[in-house]
Amino acid sequence: MSGSWWRDAVIYQVYVRSFADADGDGVGDLAGITERLPYLRELGVDALWITPFYTSPQRDHGYDVADYCDIDPLFGSLDDADTLLAKAHDLGLRVIVDLVPNHSSDEHEWFQAALAAGPGSRERARYIFRTGRDDGEAPPNNWASVFGGPAWTRVGDTDQWYLHLFDTTQPDFDWRNPEVGDLFEEVLRFWLDRGVDGFRVDVAHGLFKEASLRDQVLPEGITATSGQVNTDHSMVSRELKDEPMWDQPEVHDVYRRWAKVLDEYGPDRMAVAEAWTQTPASMAAFVRPGELDQAFNFAWLLADWSAAAFADVINGTLAAVEPVGSAPTWVLSNHDVVRHPTRYGGGAVGLARARAATLTMLALPGASYLYQGEELGLEQVDVPPAARQDPSWFRTGEVGRDGCRVPMPWGGSAAPYDFGPGTGQPWLPQPADWAPLTAEAQTGQPGSTLEFYRTALATRRAVLAGAGADVELLPDLGSDVLAFRRGDVTVVLNCGSAAVPLPAGEVVIASGPVEGDLPANTAVWLR
Ligand code: GLC
DSSP states (O other): TTTGGGOEEEEEEEOOGGOOOOSSSSSHHHHHHTTTTTHHHTTSSSEEEEOHHHHEETTTTTSSSSSEEEEEETTHHHHHHHHHHHHHHHOOOOEEEOOOOBBEEEEEEEEHHHHOOOTTTGGGGGGGEEEHHHHTBOSOOOOOOTTSSSSSSETTSEEEEOOSSSSSSOOOOOSHHHHHHHHHHHHHHHHHHHOOOEEEETEEEEEEOTOOOOOOOOTOOOOOOOOOOHHOTHHHHHHHOOOTTTTTTTTTHHHHHHHHHHHHTOOOOEEEEEOOSSHHHHGEEEESTTEEEEEEEOOOOHOOOHHHHHHHHHHHHHHHHHGGGGOEEESSTTTTTHHHHHHSSSSSHHHHHHHHHHHHHTTTSSSSEEETTTGGGGOOOOOOOOGGOOOHHHOOOOSGGGGOOOOOOOSSSTTTTTTTSSSSOSSSSOOOOOOGGHHHHHOOOTTTTHHHHHHHHHHHHHHHOOOOOOOEGGGGGTEEEEEEETEEEEEEESSSSSSOOOSSEEEESSSOOOBBBOOOEEEEEOO
8 A cells, every 4th residue: 555545544433442342341442342353344444543542540531541651451451452453454454543642641650740749840840730810729720621610620728720621630731841742752652663553643732732821812701611612613613712722833843743753664654633723724734744644624523414514614624735735534423522313313314314424425535534333323322311421521511422432232132232241231321222223233234324334435445546636516406415526426415305306427326215316315426
């Protein structure tokens, strides 16, 4: 494969706690992933991205790392990681691991040392400790945590506070301290030496904060601790928000350093940024030459079900990445958002729309990211309050992200649906009506969502591999229809409520039944 394998790859996100549980403790693990690699090969993806499996108290399910160079016993051992990498590579699958550089766990040895050492120490200088306002009684500024509440926690009854843009148990590093950069270069090398193909960089836009740590200027009516401002990172927002905690220019020096490290390991290693930036242009800044290889493009995931909105997303994305010479990325679901069949209305309509959006996305140039379970058509689950685990639920009392993280149903007729050996519910309870949705139940079933995904990925490979990066939008099919041509394939997506006539051509693949006209909530590739 060429050096830039990721430019047009399909990458499957594995949420490690919820993918497959080999040891039967109700939580997914590395050995479970290894067992299911043939399924991913058969699905037809090129790579998997695995969410954090490092030593962690699991307060944010692994995004709170206590040791970046070891595996949490919940998930296995370094030997299990080596086995997973070797088996994946044998099957021709690449492996991207999650790197969490914005913050550590409060159980990381550096943070424990910082608490023990006291104000002014070298240990505290690795994090962002400051003296509070009002004689130490109030937080040093008005920033809110993404998970709700203030972004600062007071150290005992002293006047010192530390910054955490996420949970209290996730203190932010001070990236202005060179020790932090050196630590992460070591971490990168540790995993590159073990053979990983790339990194997904968590909160890539957050590492540097405006040096003054000044107050955020808040829109009228929004209180400092609402959390609303930080969570609404709409890439297509018309009015830019004041965000002294995000997307500072210094962050790009970090990625220039990392790009050099990756280069040392040859042209096949890559990094993708999770950067909830405010504009397509600021997203593209992360993928300038000599920086990261990809950035997630969340625009589609934030867009409503609308042909016009999707056309804007496609135009805006292509226009942003083209000048920097990078390839676009597309994503409809991940472990932080409501699954796309549910976002699109749920039930039969939601699923039809989700399949149509997926088929449309897969026709575009660039890389597509899939989230585990979307190939089964899983919907967001209404997890009962007593079972909820997302830290944002505990901080805000709002539902949170558990509903997209319910363990995968592989087979059988009741929980745990072959998620693991053993009986009973896994760490998040699975719905009672999932039996028809298991991978086993859908395999070989014509029209099932799983078979649709398998066919779509195979068709993408077969008919679009050499189609190039040009996309010509075809605006003439009405305001409810998104249509474009790429190579010799014409893609038509009907976002309206009535069938529309199909342009001429042979149907290569459709997201649902098509006879004559193109039904509502359906997409088709024509040649
Ligand atoms: C990213 C992750 C999310 C996590 C947060 C803090 O947004 O995708 O799951 O909670 O960072 O690390």
